[in-house]
Amino acid sequence: MFTMPKPPYLGAAYYPEDWPESEIDRDIEKLHAFGITCVRIGEFAWHRMEPKPGEYDFSFFRRVVDKMKQANIAVVMGTPTATPPRWFTRDWPDALRLDPDGRRVDHGGRRHCCSNNPHYNEASMRIVEEMAKEFASDENIIGWQIDNEIYTGNAGCFCPECVNRFRAALKKRYGTIDNLNNAWNLNLFSQWYDSFEEIPAPRNAWHNPHLKMEWQTFQNDSHIGFVHRQAEILHRYVKVPVGTDTMPVNGMDYRRLTEKLDIAQFNHYNTPENLHFCAFWHDYMRTFLNHPFWNTETATCWNGSTTITQSVKPDGFCRANSWLPIALGGEANMYWLWRTHWAGHELMHGAVLDTSGRPMLAEEEVRETAAGFRKAADFVRETKVAADVAIHFTSLNWNMFEQQGIVKGLNYQQSVVGRFYKPLIDLGLRPDVIDAHAALDGYRVVFSPLMLTLEEAGLPQRMEQWVREGGTWIVGPLSDERNRDGARYTDCLYGMLERLMGVEWKYALPDTEGRTAAAWTDGTPMPADTWFEVSNPGRAESLATIVKGHRAILGKTVVARSRLGKGQIILLGALPAPETTRLLAQKLLPDAGVCLPEVVGEVIVSPRRGALNGEIVLEYAGKPASYTLPAPAVDLLTGEALAGTVELEPHQVLVLKR
Amino acid sequence: MFTMPKPPYLGAAYYPEDWPESEIDRDIEKLHAFGITCVRIGEFAWHRMEPKPGEYDFSFFRRVVDKMKQANIAVVMGTPTATPPRWFTRDWPDALRLDPDGRRVDHGGRRHCCSNNPHYNEASMRIVEEMAKEFASDENIIGWQIDNEIYTGNAGCFCPECVNRFRAALKKRYGTIDNLNNAWNLNLFSQWYDSFEEIPAPRNAWHNPHLKMEWQTFQNDSHIGFVHRQAEILHRYVKVPVGTDTMPVNGMDYRRLTEKLDIAQFNHYNTPENLHFCAFWHDYMRTFLNHPFWNTETATCWNGSTTITQSVKPDGFCRANSWLPIALGGEANMYWLWRTHWAGHELMHGAVLDTSGRPMLAEEEVRETAAGFRKAADFVRETKVAADVAIHFTSLNWNMFEQQGIVKGLNYQQSVVGRFYKPLIDLGLRPDVIDAHAALDGYRVVFSPLMLTLEEAGLPQRMEQWVREGGTWIVGPLSDERNRDGARYTDCLYGMLERLMGVEWKYALPDTEGRTAAAWTDGTPMPADTWFEVSNPGRAESLATIVKGHRAILGKTVVARSRLGKGQIILLGALPAPETTRLLAQKLLPDAGVCLPEVVGEVIVSPRRGALNGEIVLEYAGKPASYTLPAPAVDLLTGEALAGTVELEPHQVLVLKR
């Protein structure tokens, strides 16, 4: 009789189709031995399920699913649409992606077909429907994964189908060609188009940045459409949650992607050096959909293709890395992969077992993770992450920065994470990372760094109202400076901030050579670089000014504060060094009613509220650290009662129940 | 009533077609406020002037020109041929450039059409003629600019028209195919061609360097022809000077380009770190045509496309940079651009005004420049730069070095500027930079560094005669070592120097690893690197020898001097460090009758002679410096009387009238 494993799930990607069927029983035995409760299967196995066009044969995976059921192992079923078989590309060679330089992509890898191709869509939807019928009622299938890591690389597909649909999408968006000409300022360089049919896909020229941004968005939307068409079919048959495993590439627009899905799924291969990037994405994933997200892929030992690109990780990293999604609001951590391939692509990747079936060197940490998940299961299920601070991060701004880099070397994600997110979490804060559409209720403070445009989801009006009702909005630099198309405002370089705050924009300037310096009004230096926006404060309060640089900007304001209704707006006019963000937060957050925990080092603190209360604490950088408990609690992993300041070993995890 | 502004002009590029027409009056008001006397318009506005094939509509620019006239603002009118509209490339897709890899360039940028395409030429010449008719008699149009920044990038266009014309050009040059086979040594690798039709455009192979050099020359000539065809039309209608705004890319051959034009126009985006490169090009520009050149583009604040690639400039740089062309013999400095674009390409570029119409941070310096130009206007107009030293720099040698790099890392322009020009101007010298065709009369000293070939414009005979009449010729290294085709001499590795000087060439050698060292005969080290040519001095005087290196070269001569008639030749056999050139000049120039001013630091001294006398002095590196006046003078910018040694602040400019 089948007993459903409960979350939090510890899982692994499993490719039984690459092995003799006799291995399955051995593998199940070892899955149990490691405490793994869930396998993710099917994602690349199209040929095994449909060996000839229209001849479906699910008998192999039927046996796999049944054996897992008998073993009380949950299954996540993947649709195999990332790898159409050779018979498909042989019959429909035009379905292969067309590179910007006019070459068709070969069969032999992944993602080689165009998401807009009708034949590829037809074959994909057919197998998805057949799979859905076959596996709709298996009680151990806890969810579905559509396709695999779908996003736009290398500017996408340039086939005629794509180009035509791109033009149709532009027509839908702009209505008339002159609206587009005007929105993109196409008098410039005499680019002016007389019809949508004249618009080129951006291949071989110094192209217009708006054209390139819309192309990128269109390509991403093509993938989103492909995922949504599968979701629609699956929803007709299955009751468990449906998702698609995504990568840390925000150009895809998670909001639109997830709006027709049931669960956010996320793959990452971060290392001790950059695990805070993963935390950032987890803090983002959590804000989509009501269902706890799943971390669908991460490495046990190291990332590798046929060539390994990472070194062995230090002790404890695997365990901390496995706990991270759980701490931040997820309910599953799954390894890629269960057992290393014996031939072909990616056979040097770390796994739980090596090719010969012996454990790889993270074996103890996998077992400890499984044991920990069991001990803390109730606490995890009955609490949710509680955040009163948010950071904006949007797909539209990602794509705008991709095409309008502003200053050489400036990167949207790197800047938001490195200059804002990391200094904030190193203060022990737990922010939500939110899209423009997210509701603002409940946040005391919102950061909007590098929000080139605010023109999405009525954000200008919503931010103003939220501030008037008492919010503290820390905005800039490089925020509110473009309209939705990526064009500049022509009356003032800010869209709304000058008006709202009563400051007077004076100058903006790039400086990557240290010619410019700022200081807080008390004289403390305020390290910042790359980009400065300076103003005359007007009715705003000047918090920091320029103290070194071009004579035109000396003494001008670089951080300004204005009260608005019950709230306040802080305009940050320079790209802050991490210590500047830290100091800014320490100055402003307590006043805004945000409580700062006591931490030393690089520690993630995730407050959990619900039927139970407490927090999950995790040293993420592999260095000694400490955490001071606000009140005594029990660490569910050790059973120990803790109070006061606790020393944390590198990569230590505490699950503190109060 | 219109009052024509007088030179020196302070101007800016103005794109009224990108804005509501109502902005023009506001812009004119601000132009006046900044003291800007000239706008450059029209260069990319083909679509606005010919919105449909053959339907010309100049009404908009008619109004712009008229409004400028009413405001006493001069206009430079540009032909818009760099940006043919979409209707043109839609109707004539074969006019789009063909890349070396067989891809057509897309519509959407600039310079996307082939200068040899008949349809593109027809449409271009037609609009140029219509513009000429329309604007021929506007008294405030002070000159024309043909096209924009035309030169060959990425090896040019490979369309059938180009390939056929290339073969025709080779046939014209070599007469018979066997002349070409022999000149290029095409027995080598069995490349031998039986007809001109068999010669490939150099695309996908390890191609013959002579073929590649001729291809590059042909591509440049194609652009020159395109410019000349426009000039011929304009000359039929307009009386004011016609030019084309060029870039610091000498492959284009300024001599041939300017020989059918009336004025040299030059664009640059140099920074405090490399402003001496701009000075070099100004010293070159001055030597073409009788009309003072125009600096048609430079940045006020920084260079930028959608991504800025420079930092804000220090105080004073904008002003010094604006004065530089005036100091060195030009009569105009124009900014790119008046007001930053509000959308599309290049919207992050520095300007006078930002998109919203507020001044950018160089505003004070622009105003100061305008005021200075007015104060010094008479002096500038009534004096000319006086140079008694020259440096050779030719397009033929540029193109030869491009295809025959000699030693890895060696660059023709970098070497001539960094190792010769800069150390000479840092001694306070003001050299002319001259083409092979320039007359030699009046120069006391000529430097001919890296003149791989002298075989142009009868230079071997002319240099010999000029030396015999008293000139001091400092020649080498890497000079006189190739014939006009880029082939080596087969009797001696020098074409004429061994014979003229009586030295015996022994060895040449590369050394970028410091294995070789030279010293002057008094034992002073003579820093040099990369390339050494050593000889037995014979009847020449040995000025420096090899003191460290391979035993075969120890003690051999590396700098030799021979008297010839009333003059002398100094053969420099190694690529000198800047201090070597400085020392060489200090040793030789006073004897040759060249007077060295007293300067400390990096200072441009431009002696001006004519109805008035004096000099313009400019600190160009942003560091403290000093200049010792040869006689008391008045600084026209401050009205102050100066004498003796004057301390110069970073980027300070003096206009000294005696």
Add this chain to the structure above:
Amino acid sequence: MFTMPKPPYLGAAYYPEDWPESEIDRDIEKLHAFGITCVRIGEFAWHRMEPKPGEYDFSFFRRVVDKMKQANIAVVMGTPTATPPRWFTRDWPDALRLDPDGRRVDHGGRRHCCSNNPHYNEASMRIVEEMAKEFASDENIIGWQIDNEIYTGNAGCFCPECVNRFRAALKKRYGTIDNLNNAWNLNLFSQWYDSFEEIPAPRNAWHNPHLKMEWQTFQNDSHIGFVHRQAEILHRYVKVPVGTDTMPVNGMDYRRLTEKLDIAQFNHYNTPENLHFCAFWHDYMRTFLNHPFWNTETATCWNGSTTITQSVKPDGFCRANSWLPIALGGEANMYWLWRTHWAGHELMHGAVLDTSGRPMLAEEEVRETAAGFRKAADFVRETKVAADVAIHFTSLNWNMFEQQGIVKGLNYQQSVVGRFYKPLIDLGLRPDVIDAHAALDGYRVVFSPLMLTLEEAGLPQRMEQWVREGGTWIVGPLSDERNRDGARYTDCLYGMLERLMGVEWKYALPDTEGRTAAAWTDGTPMPADTWFEVSNPGRAESLATIVKGHRAILGKTVVARSRLGKGQIILLGALPAPETTRLLAQKLLPDAGVCLPEVVGEVIVSPRRGALNGEIVLEYAGKPASYTLPAPAVDLLTGEALAGTVELEPHQVLVLKR
């Protein structure tokens, strides 16, 4: 009357077709003056020998060969198939190579035709046969060189002929398509092929590593076939040895290449910094065929194309470099080239004479080399290199590493040479570098580093037997871990070593960040990096263990030794630093009966045995060093009697006869 020069030959590449015929007599005079006894001609002169299709004209080269004969100069005759003339590519444009991106290669360089193209083969074989007839009986022709530097660059040719032959080759190798599908694990990513016709050439995708390896092998085999077809023709006519001049690119598979040839020919352009790579290849060349190999190309002064990429070499390097092939078992050293070209490609390359016919700066060293060769000629001819140690190095493993890089930054050749070969020769050892097929008799010790697969030539069985009979086998790391197809073993990650040695494989791990450290059992540190394989020693002796790193591997064995029969196997489980290999050799080799000479510095010691006895000793790094003679001997170069420790000057050569 002709007197045949005797080996060792000092030769040079000579291109009389590029010069007026009158130069030949002058050149011969100078060849004599330099003591050069052999010229290599013809290799690129197809057009001179067949100026029109089918019209052969050997009269020019007939006169060259005859003049050389009269001058007692030997000739190596090259077939010109690397440079088919323009008339050929004009008539057969499809014979031009097709790039992976679909572009035909242009005429104008070398190697522009596809080795599989039937028309190119027909024309090539025809001219080879005509040449063979013409020059078969010239007594001064001492050998033939087929083509020039033939190997696969840039992934080869993708023309339909190649793709079809590739599929045929796979069919021949695998028999059925399902054998291939299974061998390459093509369930993975649904790559499964239904027929050989569906297999793509690996162009534009993330391709399967086995596919890429087989493609690379196929491309190399195509060149080998092209060479063998020429050899077959030549063997019908000529009696002297036939070879082809190869490059240090082992993907070509020297064993299969040379199996139908008579002599190994090798080109290299090493410098003082990397001359040990050349020694490595010479030690490899020596092990093919019975005939002493020829070093067919090396620079006198520096390498250069139209741009020089090397600096002048220090004193003595040219002489030492010229002696190196002779010391290591060759019988010829030939310079590229005799006289620098006067135009076209490669005119900046160092040579014996410069373009003008004057000597270049290595002239004295060339003369000294010629004199030395004469003095030592008998000793060289009557002795052979004696080696009792061998290092495995195979083409199959080269190609496997190319497609499966294992760890980023790991390079097969660099690792074998830098981490094994160089530390061994710096102990004064003279190893043979051997292919998998080489017999093992006579070696006391064999190193098999990075032998990913042993599955070639029955090596697993042969190594076991050889160890049982007394051999010492030092194997690993990364050895015995793949089958012949590049797939992993699925029972144990070693194919045979665990079974033979009784160790238990535990873990493997990458580490390029210094997280892991090993030590010998006596506590001495054992520097190693990048890759570690650790085991439980079982019945083996643990020689070194992990002392720092992940807790799972601490204390595990990293160097294990097992006795087997009369011999022993040492399993090296980490990529050793050079000093680790040095220490390992010092520990193990004396016990294995290998005698270590006394040397200080970087010295090549080449023991020579035969009718005479002694050794050739050569300082190869340009630094002071010393060598201690095992017994008194006479240096044939100076005539001096030597004993005890001899100080060696940089690049000194001793030919010691006992």
